Amino acid sequence: MKITKKIPDSFKTKTNKINTRDLVIPPSEKTNIHNHHDREYWSVKSGEGVLYSNNKKVKLTSGDYIEFSPFEAHTVENLGNEDFCFTSYWYVDWESLLAVFDQEQQFDSKLMIETAFPTPNGPLHLGHLSGAYLISDIQKRCCELIGIEYFSYCGTYGHTNHIDKTAICQKVSYDNLVSRSEEAIFTALERFQVNYNSFLPHFPSSEEFQYSKNMFLNLLNASPFLIEREVDHPYSEASKEYVCESYVAGGCPQCGEITIGIECENCGLYQDECNLIAPFHSVTKENLVLKPVNRLYIKLEKEISDKLLIQMYCNNNAMSRVCYDNYNKYLDKGNLKYIPVSSLRKKGVPVYGEQVLSVVMERALRSYHGISQYPRANRHLFFCGYDNMCGSGMLLPYILKILGIPNSQLPVGVINNFCLLENKKFSTGENHAIWANEFLSSHPSDLVRLYLSYIQSPTINSNFCLKELYNLSNQFVTLLITIFEEWNRLNTYYTGIVEAGPWLKQDIIFYKELNSSMSFCIDNLLSYASKATVNRVIYLLKSIKDYIFESDSYRYNQNYLRTRLALISYAYQCLAFCLYPLTPIISTCILDCLNTDIANYQSQKNEIPVIEGLDFSKLIEELSKIKEDVL
Template identity: 25%
Template sequence: MEDIYFPDRYLITSALPYANGPLHLGHLAGAYLSADAYARFQRLMGKDILYVCGSDEYGAAISMKARQENVRPIDIVDKYHEQIKESFDRIGVKFDIYHRTTADIHAETSQGFFRDLYKKGEFEELTTEQYFDEEAGVFLADRYIKGTCPKCGYPEAYGDQCESCGASLSAQELIDPVSVLTNSAPTLRSTTHWYLPLDKNEEWLREWIQHGVLEGQKQHDPDLWKNHVVGQCMSWIDQGLQPRSMTRDLDWGVNVPEEIPGSKGKKLYVWMDAPIGYISATRQWAKDHGADWEKYWKDKGTELIHFIGKDNIVFHCLIFPAILKIHGDYILPKNVPANQFLNLEGQKLSTSKGWAVWVHEYLDELPGKEDVLRYVLYKNMPEQRDAEFTWKGWQEANNNELVNNLGNFINRVVVLTNKYYDGVVPSFDPDLEFTGSGNSDMPIWHDTEMLDLFDRLDAYGNAIRKYEFRSALRTIMEISSAGNIILQANEPWKLIKEDEETVKAVMNCSLQYAAALSMILDPFLPFTSSKLRKILRLPALKGEGELVEMMGALAEGEALIPEGHQIGDPIHLFERIGDEVVEEQVEKLKSRAASKSETDQIEVNEPSQPALPQKPEITFDDFQKLDLRVAKIIEASRIEKADKLLKISLDTGGEIRTVVSGIAQQYDPEAIIGQQVVYVSNLAPRKLRGVLSQGMILMAEDSQGKLAFVSPGNDISPGSIVR
């Protein structure tokens, strides 16, 4: 095993996702699956691990989403925080805490940072010219300004970044800027903010990034930092760092501490408050568990690792480390293994263009295939360069690798063990050489195979420690392939008739491989790992150093699954995926993108939405059968274990009726109390999730699936008939 330094503990973070939309595959491939595998592996190695994350709930993106949907920012973040948290849980990303930046402890923590830096005199108070929307009467945050990119000519660049060429920009660099609020040309006005003097920190940042040295002491191995991470940071440093504003003129965010003169109406810049969300999440976790949060942030025995996408490199490698060092006492990241971007079906993934695969939709539509997605994303993880996800590649990886290799090996081992030994791990002569049945001209020794397994497991662990997850996954599949070769070379299904003793050795060896796989799969395919351990009747993994124990057993020549152990019945780990599934998903992706494109075009030229397909024609008599009436919502609550359903009580003007409505993902129950609605009063009652629904509320739905109440207005009494 390589001589590798092992710290006392690890603090692992993943970039806080914006709570203004659902998770997509690019998110998983960028910052979360790599961190999850790393954390799971280190837990299996018996390390003190804290893996923190949470929703980033402030910033211009949240406010923009709220304006688009005509709701409050808190409504947006409440909705998407829960959806994102649930998606992570369902796909198997195992945080120690998933927090949120709207929590009181976060405001307290981030304001405390700002206050301390202010008292130390570390900020520069500068008055500058910034864009102001005269019609809306507000200063415009970077994301509220669009224009032509001066670097590549892309006409829809934002005031902080061009999403076409990836260049970081300032709003005043844009050509022909316009406000996204009113589509008018903004004017420049003077405003005062507090700036972090990055230019004064340039020297130590250069030495730390490039050589891993801080104040004469080695902090990290620069060879383990990815080239594109170091390259992007050095590009910024070589151009000369500039003071960076740490506050904004916004109506949604963490307030600048009110005791600071001039703080009224000022909010913390998102890249001042968001990374501090890692600290506030740690504090909340410690509070919940009676632990000491400071040892994870201030003890030099802790290794801090930020898992992010490449668009967050500068903030995690320059700005946040500068804030931490200026504040004092805090450790700096040991590594920032940023991944590059994931493309989708030959195109750049774009939520604005509808070219995305949403995680919650995948989980809803393809149940039981969580690990298929994880496998494909690890296999194609954009560790050093942009990678691509295709539905055809997803199908082929499942059918050719998971089914034919891993699934086939496990199934054959379990089936044969049950067939020959009633599911009991056979004992064998350890000195027996088994030579195969004609498919191999090389003798195979049980001990040799186990030593080979140890070496492969050692390579697997070293790959993860170097953040080479694709390599570690390949090693898993190589171990499975080696198991298949052992079986194929010896053909126990033939050899059983002439050499039972050799078959016992072959099957015992194969079961040892299966037991090893059941553990090392956990960081990558946790659902499969759990299923396999149940098949082998091995104890569930707790992440308490089990891999260390297994490696120790292998080193001592001990069995991973003992002779005489009873395993369970065979169950297929994976199922083949047909072409029709791929065709359906590709068509859905293309249809959504086409619909989005049409909608965007119409929104530019016309005030209306695109027309939706009409249902078959009906007669007036058909319409007359409907009894449409006005009602008022007086109570509403969520239905347990039904993500889309609300239980609603209606005042119908003469009685109280209960209806069940599938609007829970777009409306919070407390937000619709008092809403006037139109409902079908003569719809036959039926039970939905155990609740008797006595009618149906009418909703308007646009081409993007957005719902709105069909409301007659508050001046119409409940019980009134709609004709």
């Protein structure tokens, strides 16, 4: 975006047709935020407006010319008392468009990666791992590759009464259930190759957390947005008590589906129990009455919501755009007016008499503590499932914003869709699941990660199928074994140090393809398109296999053979770099054979190494054992 007092030069020299349109924005109105592939400029004729573009806010007046590059998101709002009038001019600049495509992604230098906290009321299943935990770990490993400083954060802290319900059902104490569930969660994450810089336990004892909690409560209580409301709350006449969160169910006011009083799994809306349609007790099925009670709330202000909507839109990928699309749906239906601050739950952080922080406010406390541990963050990604979309992807940044957290540190929701099992959602309660610890004890985590990455979609639910896992894994492992066995065979025809010599055009094309594949894989993984990366990896494996087979005709020509061997070893290195975020163990084994590691990605990603004495026998043996034992 550029603002000047003259027509942009790129339009002065344009000879083809330029499209034009006059627009009038009445007072207090605004345009829909959007981006497009056209090059565009506006000429302001009269009035005053406020332009929002790529998280920048600029005042516009008569005589201003504003130029937008392709894909720059923008919207303008009329905050004055007169019409804001401007003319839009646009055309497609294909050369500029291609230049945008060719630019390398610009990465934030200090990234906070926060993952939704698992509830310690039972073990994790593959549906859990397939979403936020895998996607955020891939993001973290991409940061390791490209040299971006990051801070990964997760934990089990949080007092949802899911835990109470499960403890009562299993006839164990709350503390006992949490303890054994935490151990099972730690083990599953470790087996899945997922770890964090900081993990906040369910019973935190650190002085740092106590300080964060006190600061959070002080900021909350001092906030002018905090209000007290009398509301009609679900109440059980049988037990003579208010019923909240997971103990109450009813119709969702957004979609009408039956949901518990936390979040709707169908539409993602964060629930205020007081707004449920025909509430009933989720355990006893008793129809509940409504009884007045005072609670604390935060009122959602339109101006703040609008700014957050712009920020959501500017996070230009499918897994973040879903927050923007659904936020508008909730607002249009009037279901996001107040955020519940206090809850009538029995356990938690006291905030209002005997009332404790609500679920979404505890999430805000957790994020606040994470930010306090990593104050250098200039971007904050929050990975969670579709059912957490409203609370974590929308309300969480709103809460932190009104508490004074800078825009650059507000969490950006990365929302994954559900992973289904036999076309039905994984369900702990219904025991419709494949339990992570049991499965990972007999299946290599790398192959499970590869398959879950393959079925992952940024826009639709995925479906886990054991037969598909075995088919993909078998194809992948067989290709790996083949390319390394062929190296050992081809290398017997060459003696001495392997260093690239004369190149043929086919060698140049192969080299370009390897570099293109690395860029493609990392770019797609950073954009949460892991399936495209897995497909490219399979294609790359086949390309390497074909290149090796073609190289057989040069086995008696030492000069050409050394170039081929050098490029094949470089292909292994490229493959390992592409694989690292997906299959870290296999990737590390390949790099070990090549006497390098991921720390050399930046310095070696385009360099063809000089090599001597490569031997993949041990790696082939390990891969063959996997194929024999598992596949």
